[in-house]
Amino acid sequence: MTAPICLPGRSIEFQRLRVAWLVVAIALISGCDGPGPGPEAEISQLVDTAVDAARTGNATALGEMVSDRYQDPQGRDRRAVVFLLRTLLGRYPNLLVVVRDLQVQPVSAALATAEMTLAVVGRDGSRSLPASIDADRVRIRLALERDGGDWRVTRAEWTRGGARF
Numbered sequence: 001m002t003a004p005i006c007l008p009g010r011s012i013e014f015q016r017l018r019v020a021w022l023v024v025a026i027a028l029i030s031g032c033d034g035p036g037p038g039p040e041a042e043i044s045q046l047v048d049t050a051v052d053a054a055r056t057g058n059a060t061a062l063g064e065m066v067s068d069r070y071q072d073p074q075g076r077d078r079r080a081v082v083f084l085l086r087t088l089l090g091r092y093p094n095l096l097v098v099v100r101d102l103q104v105q106p107v108s109a110a111l112a113t114a115e116m117t118l119a120v121v122g123r124d125g126s127r128s129l130p131a132s133i134d135a136d137r138v139r140i141r142l143a144l145e146r147d148g149g150d151w152r153v154t155r156a157e158w159t160r161g162g163a164r165f
Helices: 012-030 039-056 059-064 078-091
Strands: 094-106 111-123 133-147 150-160
Touching (some): 039 059, 039 094
């Protein structure tokens, strides 16, 4: 049997410990034998997907994220808010959305809230530059419910420039 190869000045136990930590780190990174993502990760992914849909003008994908039971403080139901999303995406075909300060609070396994600040810059395709550029900072609070395996928005409240709209 050959003697184990050891780095100068390092014991074999030290090297084994390093290998063990490396295996643990790889397992954590790859998600081996761990539980699936929690509500925070799932809702963060939903927000990322929504931002991508807004950037590409995919109102259908955004509409699918809205629950059939959607109701907001302004009295809009799912149909009305999906119409609002389609209208905004139709007006601003070139949209840039940046999410800041996303905070997800699971209420239960099937309910959660999410708050975030959005920086939104859009170009109205019907007007010439620079008048066609609109920008807003929007604070959004969402109520979400797990529907089957997917999270859907059941309520949204947002403020723009200190005023609700």
